[in-house]
Amino acid sequence: MDHVDAFDVVRVSLWLVAGLISLFFSVGNARIWTSISTGFFLVFISEGYLVAPWVQHPSLIALHSVVGTIAVLVITHGFMEYYVFSRTLETGGAKWEVYALTAAVLAASVLFIFINPVPSTAAIRHIRIIENACWVFLVLINLDLLRKIHQQVRDTPIGPGFVGFGVVFFCVFLWRGSMLYLQVYGWDEDATALGPVAGNAAGYPFRVGLSENVNRFASVLSSLTVGGTFLYLARLMR
Amino acid sequence: MIPLPRGLSVATGLVASHQDVPHFLGQLAQRQFTGYARFVFGASEVLLVFTGGKLTTVLATRGEARLTGLEAIAELCQRVAVEAGTIDVYQLGPELAARVSGVLQGEYHVRAQELKSVEVTALVAKIKARKLNGCVAIYTPQRCSLVFYRDGVGFGFFHDGSQAIETGATDSQKIAGQPGAKMDVMSTRPLEQLPATDFLEVVNVQKVWEAAVRANQARADELRATARAAERxxxxxxxxxxxxxxxxxxxxxxxxxxxxxxxxxxxxxxxxxxxxxxxxxxxxxxxxxxxxxxxxxxxxxxxxxxxxxxxxxxxxxxxxxxxx
Structure with a gap:
């Protein structure tokens, strides 16, 4: 546990709270919320590696990042469905289908990780870059979807809640974008450990320091805004 | 149109062609209705007075022609079967209903006289001198009031909305003051001399109605089709x-x-x-x-x-x- 610092514990705890709030919100609410809520709960799972005792195993580290990627895909799928609903007023499907499909994708990911060689540090770094890249680009798509959804639902009781999700995705963009920035230029910890792909971090202390700090605090802000937004939605949907 | 104040409004503007006459009259009888129903058609009208569910007076008029009793009921069935019209139903107290029966069976002395051409003081004196038992109807196309006389002395009024004989003359005076107001003077028989016949008992309305409908089936079908289309x-x-x-x-x-x-x-x-x-x-x-x-x-x-x-x-x- 010597790799765990207090900040990570706080961060993961806040994601746990945010994930639980989002899951509880989906209970008793419409099916489309299940995808969105499940996605945010998976963020907690993916962040759990920071404090998980088995974190030293490379396959599990990789798996956490894969779960993080699946999280943003599920969230995006949820918001796309909501957007389709807001334009066509059509709803369909069942909650169990969302849970089953997510579980199947997770199972497939586990299978993929464990039938392949134990990932090297470089492979883990690649998986993390893919995860952050997915988050950054899908967050941008989600922000556009939220804008369009808000135009449709702004006069309904839930309308203001989508502004909350806009704040969430802005924080997530800073969180994931700052890490992607560090990874692309080889200024992240994994690159430093790998040596050959490491960038000249010492040559850009301000950019690297700023990105690292933005990454840490935006992660916390993301979890707080997720929890806060779902609580706000629950209030709006009473 | 025979001028009568409205009484307590029960139903107004009902479509006559929607009604099955025996059923309509039967409903009024069954509910012990006291008051009058007025059927208005293009060129005629039929007035029916009920007292405690008994149909005591039926009067059908077309221009100067007046029909009563069985003939009036036959005329009513005939008109409903072939012609569009409306029905208004007003509730009255028993005494007022009896007085209205008397009015419908009364004899006119003056009819549709312009009030502005009448010397009212002289008229009142004349009514008194002749010891008139009857009533004076004062009316405009919109409103009407009856003044009842016994032995030449006015003893009560029937205004729009009344259910019983009233003592206040305000409404009558207001109507009399309106431009174009007219008056009728008629004598009526005392209440105790009015026949107590219940026409629903002595006339088989169902048969009269069926005969009228049969005789006018095509027209009746057309009327009902129009009514159905209007209803749709x-x-x-x-x-x-x-x-x-x-x-x-x-x-x-x-x-x-x-x-x-x-x-x-x-x-x-x-x-x-x-x-x-x-x-x-x-x-x-x-x-x-x-x-x-x-x-x-x-x-x-x-x-x-x-x-x-x-x-x-x-x-x-x-x-x-x-x-x-």
Whole structure:
């Protein structure tokens, strides 16, 4: 546990709270919320590696990042469905289908990780870059979807809640974008450990320091805004 | 048209061609109705006075021609079977109903005389001198008032809205003061001398009606078809109005999206006609609620569906029976 610092514990705890709030919100609410809520709960799972005792195993580290990627895909799928609903007023499907499909994708990911060689540090770094890249680009798509959804639902009781999700995705963009920035230029910890792909971090202390700090605090802000937004939605949907 | 004040309004403007005459009269009798019903057709009218459910007086008029009793009932059936018309029903107290019977059976001394050409003091003196038992009707096309006389002395009034004989003369004076006001003077028999016949007992109205309908089947069919078409149109217009009201309620709770949801549910069920079927209304509300769950919470949705149901019930409530 010597790799765990207090900040990570706080961060993961806040994601746990945010994930639980989002899951509880989906209970008793419409099916489309299940995808969105499940996605945010998976963020907690993916962040759990920071404090998980088995974190030293490379396959599990990789798996956490894969779960993080699946999280943003599920969230995006949820918001796309909501957007389709807001334009066509059509709803369909069942909650169990969302849970089953997510579980199947997770199972497939586990299978993929464990039938392949134990990932090297470089492979883990690649998986993390893919995860952050997915988050950054899908967050941008989600922000556009939220804008369009808000135009449709702004006069309904839930309308203001989508502004909350806009704040969430802005924080997530800073969180994931700052890490992607560090990874692309080889200024992240994994690159430093790998040596050959490491960038000249010492040559850009301000950019690297700023990105690292933005990454840490935006992660916390993301979890707080997720929890806060779902609580706000629950209030709006009473 | 025989001038009579309105009494307590029970039903006005009923479509005569929608009525089955024996059933209509039977309903009034069954409900122990006291008052009068006036059937108005293009060029004629029929007045029926009931006392405690007994049809005591029937008078049909067409221009100067007057028919009473069986002939008047036959005329009524004939007119309803072939002609469009309206029915007004007014409730009266027993004494007033009897006085109205007397008026309908009375004898005119002066008819449709312009009041401005009448020397009122002289007229009153004349009524007194002749010890008139009867009444003076003062009327305009819109309003009417009767002044009852016994032995030449006025003893009461019948104004619009009255159920019993009144003592105040204000309404009569007001009508008399209006431009174009006219008057009739007639003598009537004392109440105790009025026949106590119940025409519903002595006349087989059902047979008279069936004969009238048979004789005018084609015309009656056409009238009923027109009435049905009018009813359909009225129903459609009512449903359209209801659909718009539902849109407004949904929009009030859910904004423009609520309006769209309502439009979608109406379109999915082929228009507002389904609102007449409670099971389909329940389905539509459930579908609306399912979609609306994505934008509003349970309390708002409960409030919305309650308001929608209440509006549907209010606008589609079966009409109250037109009769007392």
């Amino acid at each position: 149109q009225r129903q459609e217009s009512k449903l359209t109005e209801l659909a718009e009201a539902l849109h407004v309620i949904a929009a009030k709770t859910l904004g423009p999206m609520g309006r769209q949801m309502m439009t979608k549910e109406l379109a999915a069920r082929g228009g507002p006609g389904f609102l007449l079927h409670p099971d389909q209304v329940a389905e539509a509300l459930a579908a609306l609620e399912k979609g609306a769950r994505l934008v509003a919470g349970p309390s708002k949705l409960k409030e919305l569906t309650t308001q929608l149901k209440a509006e549907i019930d209010r606008q589609l409530a079966p009409p109250q029976s037109p009769l007392p």
